[in-house]
Amino acid sequence: MIPLSSYLIVSAVLFAIGTAGVFLRRNLITILLSVEIMLNAVNLTFVAFGRYRGDVDGQIITFFVMTVAAAEAAVGLALIIALFRHRESLNPDAFTSLKW
Amino acid sequence: MDLRFGIQLGIIGLTFFMLINASALLVLAERKIMGFMQQRYGPYLVGPHGLLQPLADILKLLMKEELRPKGADKWLFTLAPILSVTAAFAAFATVPWGGETTFFGLLDTPVKLGVADINVGLLVVFAITSMGVYGIVLAGWASNSKYSLMGGLRASAQMISYELAYATSLAAVILLAGSLSLREVVDTQAGTWFGFIPRWLVFLQPVGFIIYVIAGVAETNRAPFDFPEAEQELVAGYNTEYSSVRFALFPQAEYINMATMSAVATDLYLGGWHGIPLLDTYGLSWVTFLLKVGAILFTYIWMRWTLPRYRYDQLMAFGWKFLFPLSVINLIVTAALVLYFNA
Amino acid sequence: MPEVVTFYLLAGIAVVASALVIGQRNPMYSVMFLIVAFAALAGLYIQLDAPFVAVAQIIIYAGAIMVLFLFVVMLLNAPQEDGAEWDRTHPLRRAGIGRFGAMLAGVLILELAYALMKVNGLGAAVGSQANATTVSSVREMGKVLFSRHAFAFEATSVLILVAMVGAVVLARREGES
Numbered sequence: 001m002i003p004l005s006s007y008l009i010v011s012a013v014l015f016a017i018g019t020a021g022v023f024l025r026r027n028l029i030t031i032l033l034s035v036e037i038m039l040n041a042v043n044l045t046f047v048a049f050g051r052y053r054g055d056v057d058g059q060i061i062t063f064f065v066m067t068v069a070a071a072e073a074a075v076g077l078a079l080i081i082a083l084f085r086h087r088e089s090l091n092p093d094a095f096t097s098l099k100w
Numbered sequence: 101m102d103l104r105f106g107i108q109l110g111i112i113g114l115t116f117f118m119l120i121n122a123s124a125l126l127v128l129a130e131r132k133i134m135g136f137m138q139q140r141y142g143p144y145l146v147g148p149h150g151l152l153q154p155l156a157d158i159l160k161l162l163m164k165e166e167l168r169p170k171g172a173d174k175w176l177f178t179l180a181p182i183l184s185v186t187a188a189f190a191a192f193a194t195v196p197w198g199g200e201t202t203f204f205g206l207l208d209t210p211v212k213l214g215v216a217d218i219n220v221g222l223l224v225v226f227a228i229t230s231m232g233v234y235g236i237v238l239a240g241w242a243s244n245s246k247y248s249l250m251g252g253l254r255a256s257a258q259m260i261s262y263e264l265a266y267a268t269s270l271a272a273v274i275l276l277a278g279s280l281s282l283r284e285v286v287d288t289q290a291g292t293w294f295g296f297i298p299r300w301l302v303f304l305q306p307v308g309f310i311i312y313v314i315a316g317v318a319e320t321n322r323a324p325f326d327f328p329e330a331e332q333e334l335v336a337g338y339n340t341e342y343s344s345v346r347f348a349l350f351p352q353a354e355y356i357n358m359a360t361m362s363a364v365a366t367d368l369y370l371g372g373w374h375g376i377p378l379l380d381t382y383g384l385s386w387v388t389f390l391l392k393v394g395a396i397l398f399t400y401i402w403m404r405w406t407l408p409r410y411r412y413d414q415l416m417a418f419g420w421k422f423l424f425p426l427s428v429i430n431l432i433v434t435a436a437l438v439l440y441f442n443a
Numbered sequence: 444m445p446e447v448v449t450f451y452l453l454a455g456i457a458v459v460a461s462a463l464v465i466g467q468r469n470p471m472y473s474v475m476f477l478i479v480a481f482a483a484l485a486g487l488y489i490q491l492d493a494p495f496v497a498v499a500q501i502i503i504y505a506g507a508i509m510v511l512f513l514f515v516v517m518l519l520n521a522p523q524e525d526g527a528e529w530d531r532t533h534p535l536r537r538a539g540i541g542r543f544g545a546m547l548a549g550v551l552i553l554e555l556a557y558a559l560m561k562v563n564g565l566g567a568a569v570g571s572q573a574n575a576t577t578v579s580s581v582r583e584m585g586k587v588l589f590s591r592h593a594f595a596f597e598a599t600s601v602l603i604l605v606a607m608v609g610a611v612v613l614a615r616r617e618g619e620s
Contacts, residue, residue, distance in 0.1 A: 001446075002446065002447060002450050002490075005559045005560050005562070006450065006454075007487070007491070008559050009555075009556045009559050009560070010454045010457065010458065010487070012552070012555050012556065012559065013458050013552055013556070014457065014458065014461055016548065016551070016552050016555075017458070017461045017462055017464075017465060018461070018465075020465060020548060021464065021465030024465070025465060027470060027523065029470045029473070029512065029515065029516060030464075030465065030467075030470055030473050032512075033464055033465075033470075033473055033474065033477055033512065034464070034465055036477065036504070036508070037461050037464065037465075037477070037480070040480070040481065040484055040500075040504070043484075043496075043500075044484060044487060044488075047488055047491050047493050047496055048491060050493075050578070051491045051492055051493065051578060054577075054578065055577075055578070056577070056578055056583050056584050056587055057587070058493075059493050059495065059496045059578075059584055060584065060587055060588055060592055062493075062496050062499075063496070063499065063584075063588065064592075064595060064599060066499060066500070066503050066504065067503075067599045067602070067603065068599075068602065069504075069508065070503055070507065070508055070603075070606075071602050071603055071605075071606035072606075073508045073511060073512070074511065074606050074607070074609075074610040075606050075609050075610050075613065077511055077512065077515045077610070077614075078609070078610040078611075078612075078613035078614040079613055080515065080519075081515060081518075081519065081613075081614045082613050082614060084519050085616070090519070173471075175472075176471070176475070179475075218494065219494060219579070219580070219581070220494045220495055220498050220581060223495070223498040223499075223502065224498055226502060227498050227501040227502045227505075227506060228501075230501075230502060230506035230507070231501070231505065231506060233506070233510055234478070234510070234513075237510070237513055237514075237517070238513075241471070241513075241517050249517070253514070253517065253518075256510065256514075257514075260507065260510060280581055
């Protein structure tokens with residue numbers, strides 16, 4: 001049998017990878033993909049804990065997290081398309097005109 | 101334990117063998133039926149009545165030169181047909197194609213004919229079919245050619261649009277059958293009403309059946325919804341730059357998708373392998389199944405060579421503005437009726 | 444024993460694929476590796492007796508959201524970072540003290556893993572066989588979802604509607620009606 005901590009460690013590693021992607025990559029699409037990795041890591045934690053507690057609530061929460069992730073990906077990609085039309089670049093450093 | 105494991109492996113191999121033969125025979129069936137509808141014989145030179153024609157076709161395709169355009173993405177160009185055909189085969193995994201049989205008493209305990217019976221089997225079919233979109237969209241992009249890209253994008257947009265109507269009509273069936281497992285859906289369709297009307301779901305869900313078949317035709321990119329790969333329009337669309345084995349995998353994936361759609365339609369609406377009680381007693385229920393699947397496949401081919409092709413914007417408008425609202429209304433009416441008759 | 448093997452295999456694929464996602468220059472390859480990671484996660488969900496979540500993961504994430512990403516990458520002909528910038532931002536190829544950051548991140552992850560292994564009570568096996576069928580049953584999920592969480596369900600439907608309208612409005616070209 002697999003202990004709960006194994007699942008939590010996998011989830012933590014995935015979350016860390018996602019965070020690293022958000023911080024280090026200079027491409028808007030890859031940043032959004034890293035956010036999706038983080039959301040999936042959280043889903044795994046929820047399902048693992050739900051199974052540990054023996055009820056179905058963990059899966060219900062993942063249902064909502066997936067829906068929210070889908071909505072967020074749709075709006076985020078629409079924003080990226082709009083931004084790309086302006087500056088012809090996907091580098092977040094190209095959109096710093098509001099910085100003082 | 102070992103014997104059952106071996107038998108299970110045998111059934112998996114049999115299913116795989118069946119699917120490969122299905123794709124080969126469908127190539128021949130299409131050309132023969134097309135020929136007869138156009139008042140000519142189809143292929144009849146190779147083998148008796150042209151039965152060995154698929155063999156000749158495949159040999160020819162295997163011996164062609166493997167081309168890859170210079171700007172094509174090295175990995176994705178080869179991955180696309182592999183993805184397409186893998187998804188096509190894998191989708192058949194949870195589709196049962198026969199009842200329990202002991203193979204005329206060869207086995208002690210009856211074995212169910214079907215690769216796997218998962219309690220969310222219907223959703224698994226849907227999930228893996230939606231993975232089939234990747235083969236097409238990657239093929240279009242990786243070919244580095246404008247016709248391919250247009251064809252790939254249009255084909256995948258069409259497939260994901262018709263997945264909505266497909267899924268909602270499935271939801272109505274699940275409501276009536278009370279389970280997500282395909283084998284249980286078939287088993288609720290055993291028996292008859294009034295002694296002679298079989299208890300098939302098509303009689304309870306006629307609109308749903310029509311929606312499902314139309315959405316299935318659009319999902320597999322078959323006429324009249326085959327704009328993305330139409331020869332006259334887009335120079336064969338997403339598989340323009342493919343040749344030899346990589347090309348051969350695309351039509352094979354398409355025919356196996358057709359077979360899977362027909363098999364799922366038979367399981368959900370036409371009662372699966374129930375219907376001829378005589379065959380059921382001898383454990384030959386899979387013959388009934390094959391007859392029904394064959395009837396639906398014939399309808400597929402019939403539709404292709406009879407109906408004119410939809411233009412792409414007509415196709416998308418039909419899917420979003422007519423078929424999807426109709427399937428939602430179907431679901432709501434089904435839910436209301438189930439509630440009324442169970443209250 | 445076989446489930447330990449599948450767990451390590453699936454977890455390994457998920458972690459390696461995710462690491463490759465953030466390490467690719469071409470966003471198309473990143474999307475492909477993320478699909479692999481999602482498939483591995485779906486396998487982990489099946490192992491956790493959550494077949495519906497696994498299938499929903501494939502349908503929603505791998506089948507819809509990633510297709511959306513793929514469309515955007517293809518339509519924008521997404522430019523990738525060029526060589527100099529790649530060397531500047533890649534965590535393992537920075538000059539001098541910059542590489543220390545990646546090592547520090549690795550040490551942090553190892554500490555977190557160690558702490559999680561030592562916490563009391565988390566070492567128990569995930570789930571007993573007793574309630575495996577209730578947890579994995581879709582009927583049970585439906586009952587809880589539509590009774591206790593009905594409000595959240597309705598709110599999610601409004602959220603999806605807003606996201607649809609918002610995405611269409613944001614991606615429109617200026618000057619179109």
